[in-house]
Amino acid sequence: MNTITRLVVYLVISLTFATVHGQNKELDSIRKEKVDHKISLLEEDKAEIEEQEKGILKLKITKINKRLDNKEITAEEAENLKKEAAKVAALNIENRRAIIDQRIDLLKRNGYDAYQYRKYDSGDDGFVFRIGGGEDTNESFIYFGEKSKDKPRKYDRRTTEDIVFAFGLNNALIDGQDIDDSPYKVWGSGFMELGYAWKTRIFDNTNFWRIKYGFSFQWNKFDIKDNNYLVNTDGEISLQEFPSDISKAKFRTTNLVFPVHLEFGPSKKIEKKDYFRYSTYNKLKVGLGGYAGLNIGSMQKLKYKEDGNRIKDKQRGGFEVNEFVYGVSGYVALGDIALYVKYDLNPLFKDQVIDQNNISVGVRFDMD
Template sequence: MTKIIFYLTVFILLFISKIQAQDSILKDEHSHQSFESQVKLISSKIENITKEEKLALKIEVEAVNVDLENGKITKEEAESKKQKLAETRAKNIENRIGLEQENLKNLVQQKVDGKIAEEYKPNSFAFVFSKSSGKNREKYQRKQDSIANAPEKRTTSQFVLAFGANNLVTNKVVANSDFYYWQSRFFEWGFTENTRIFKNHNVLHLKYGFSVMYNTICPTGNRYFVAAPNNQTNLEIFPYKLEDSRFKNVYLVAPLHLEFDFSGNKSNLGNSSFSSHKGVRFGIGGYGGFRVKSKQKMYYTIDDDKIRIKTKGDFNANDFIYGVSTYLGYKETSLYLKYDLNPLFKNNGVDQNNISLGVRFDFN
């Protein structure tokens, strides 16, 4: 029995010693925390005190309500108990928060007296170091120095998404078009690189990359495209009532724009000292590429039979595409306009050039 008591006493002493050692480490770590971190810690404690006392009051009030329902106390006694409980919890909140406010007051005084060191890592979240972490501190500092001395990042990447209305310009006008305005659409997606041109000014950027363009036009008047033997593509009336007729061309292009970005010169993001896509933007430039495929779709009904015809071919469409484009917007959203300088079809008697107007998104 004596041995058991002895070993138990030794175990308790070792346990208490371990707790004291851990408490010492925590105190030492606390002394290395930044002023901002300690203020946040005290603020969090004050918030938790209010939540704890309110939760305790809620539990106590519910217990009083149970006693009232069971007839153990009268309604007047219940109201009196609730009032006393509320006063007690309010007093607890006042006393506990008062202690934390005193801690905050002492902390501010230590800051004023210069007894608290500046936060070890500026412009980022704080790390807590113990006495045994000197090597980690040095290693961390070397890493921060390498980041600070790294070359400034002048190029960013974006995912581009655009869509809107599409049509053909005939005889230099798009009015009275042979194609529906709202049913004819374009869609574009791609990736771009955005490089700031000047080292010490943010307004001028070069934007380049690649995109996939889908240009669709829907003829009016129950018509569809027919590739004639003379290497021309004509609109002809379909013999049955068309429910839908559309002609789509897909292109792979390389856009190039000169972008004026009025986001401002300074930023705290990363190691770059400049922002992009944070304000008004204006871009002007062009694109060039080649046609991937052409497809025509027609939908009609004969004797309650729904018929769908999909035809693939070149339809004498130009294999290459080049044009001009511009956009104006705020942050990642812009109004987008593009126009093909070469006609859609190679040998037609009248040149018809594709034009698109819609919305463009540049996501960093």
């Protein structure tokens, strides 16, 4: 089995495993965890109700006694006011507990499909707890906070955002060489990408075409073969044999890039009374585009022995890496998991004996 075939098999297995065992199981687990957490909070609130109402009753009785001392009311009136305050406190305890019991019953019965429950408060500055949204609406799944900050649902949410995470294999395409002849190990070289992206629907009445854009940090690592390491000779970068046996020689670049992709694929339109959404949950998505940005760091890490001592040498900078980074990239996704490829159009080094361009193939997750 040649290297390319092994690479394809590895990626297919990774993608299949992540899809079957990760997506649905993790989503269900998150939903259940959030609902269970809210039920736990409500149980805690219920346990505190009696203490809260007793505290309020104590304050009321203190004020009544003060009015009695100031001869604003008679002893009989004071006693009646205290009895009325105690009656109100008892009813409040009973009603507030019943309200929380109903909320718990609703959560247990409806789970994450229940939309909105409000926490007990007598004024307008209380708290709101909302469960809703998720994959069908592209809304945040859960909100708990001040009522005034819970923004109403927009009728048409044209732009959404998500976190982008990708990882996989990394190498270099070199003029006149096959990938099998690369000076970098296939399985030891890898990449990772972490970023934030926005996605905007292009047309008013269809979600088939979207623009996806944002920023990402990319880490590209090369595991150098054959006891070689990178050497800068008067600004010219080349691979040379290390003077002694070397156990590890790795080179890494760090880039800040700004990707833009034209994404297309089917979606499901969900129409409600006061809003509508396009959902791409479990839909096929294709993204084609590119990126441009800056190299913000480079490092070579060497491990070897010298006079019987283990040496770890980290060399930062000085490798004449191209400061401006640009390339093409694309992905094919089912739901939030994609097969992802990116290729730097700029040579890795400013001045190198043979031009080499970074290429990465892996799995990409867009977690909205």
